[in-house]
Amino acid sequence: ETGVTQSPTHLIKTRGQQVTLRCSSQSGHNTVSWYQQALGQGPQFIFQYYREEENGRGNFPPRFSGLQFPNYSSELNVNALELDDSALYLCASSLGLAGFNEQFFGPGTRLTVL
Amino acid sequence: QQQVKQSPQSLIVQKGGISIINCAYENTAFDYFPWYQQFPGKGPALLIAIRPDVSEKKEGRFTISFNKSAKQFSLHIMDSQPGDSATYFCAAVPAGGYQKVTFGTGTKLQVIP
Numbered sequence: 259e260t261g262v263t264q265s266p267t268h269l270i271k272t273r274g275q276q277v278t279l280r281c282s283s284q285s286g287h288n289t290v291s292w293y294q295q296a297l298g299q300g301p302q303f304i305f306q307y308y309r310e311e312e313n314g315r316g317n318f319p320p321r322f323s324g325l326q327f328p329n330y331s332s333e334l335n336v337n338a339l340e341l342d343d344s345a346l347y348l349c350a351s352s353l354g355l356a357g358f359n360e361q362f363f364g365p366g367t368r369l370t371v372l
Numbered sequence: 373q374q375q376v377k378q379s380p381q382s383l384i385v386q387k388g389g390i391s392i393i394n395c396a397y398e399n400t401a402f403d404y405f406p407w408y409q410q411f412p413g414k415g416p417a418l419l420i421a422i423r424p425d426v427s428e429k430k431e432g433r434f435t436i437s438f439n440k441s442a443k444q445f446s447l448h449i450m451d452s453q454p455g456d457s458a459t460y461f462c463a464a465v466p467a468g469g470y471q472k473v474t475f476g477t478g479t480k481l482q483v484i485p
Contacts, residue, residue, distance in 0.1 A: 262415070291471060300378075300461050300475030301416065314472050348415050357404045357465035358423070361473065363415030 260285055262351050262364035270370045271339050279334040279367045283351030289313075290332040291361060292324060295346040307332055308355055336369075344371045375399055376464050378476030385483050391449040393479045395462035398443065402464035406473070407436065407447050410459045419460070420447070452483045 263282045271277050283290050289308045293301035303316035307326035321337040330351070336343055346368050350361035377396045385391045395405075403424055408416035422429045422436045422445065429436045435448040449456055462476040 289471070291473070293473075298478070300376075300463075300477050301473075303472050303474065306471060316472065350415070352471065355471065357467065357471050358421070359471065360418050361471060363417065365413065365415050 262349060262362050264347075264349055264364040264367050266367060267365070268368045268370075270372065272372050273339055273341060275339050276335065276337045277339060277369060279336075279347050279349075279369070281332045281334070281349035281351075281364060283330045283332065283349075284362050287351035287353050287362070288330050289352045289355055289359075290326055290330065291350045291352075292332070292334045293348040293350065294318075294343075295348055295366070297345070301348055304334070306355075313355065339371045341371050344369060375474050376462060376476040378462050378479060380479060381477070382480045383482070385449075385452045385481065387452065387454060387483055387485050389452050389483075391447075391452045391456070391481055391483070393447045393460055393462065393481075394444065395446065395476050396442075396444045397464050399464070399466070399474075400443070401466045401468075402474075403467040404465040405436070405438065405445050406463050406465070407434075408461045408463060408475070410461065410478075416461060449481075452481075454483045454485055457481055457483050 291306040292304040295301040305315040326332045346366040350363045352359045406421035407419045409419045410416040433450045438445045
């Protein structure tokens with residue numbers, strides 16, 4: 259069984275650029291959630307995808323967008339990068355939507371915006 | 373908007389001691405309360421979780437105590453070991469059709485030999 263993988267591991271961008279982060283969910287999992295974790299803080303929910311549809315969104319502006327593909331892998335896109343977007347971006351996969359279904363997290367992508 | 377408050381921010385415990393981390397929430401719509409453990413360079417991993425219809429859940433050395441009327445819950449790590457040194461997050465999930473997990477701010481635990 260393959261766990262959740264994310265790419266790239268690290269990324270450096272400049273303000274105003276666009277970035278795409280990728281996540282491969284654990285085998286058989288149809289739900290992917292994305293989180294932003296600022297240094298020294300807990301993860302903040304960005305949005306969740308279930309069977310290729312956005313199913314819930316946190317307090318993030320529209321320049322944060324995503325996709326889920328038929329194989330349930332997912333992308334997080336961030337446009338017009340700001341300095342405050344520097345963070346660890348985590349994706350988590352689970353089987354189904356129920357709140358008590360265990361989410362399995364990937365190791366994250368460290369984004370630095372200069 | 374901090375919906376789950378966690379304390380302390382950091383904790384140093386002697387090997388064999390008890391580590392206690394406390395959390396409080398405001399939103400009564402939360403109905404699932406997981407705890408996550410995160411090591412440096414890794415994503416969080418589920419440690420133990422509880423539903424509000426029980427007051428305590430124990431798994432090995434880890435125990436969650438839950439006080440629904442006070443809207444507080446805590447994690448107790450018995451016989452703390454150096455391998456337990458990590459950052460711990462409490463979290464809360466609302467009832468409903470999606471998993472919007474709200475995390476606390478984290479507690480960095482160091483267990484010294």
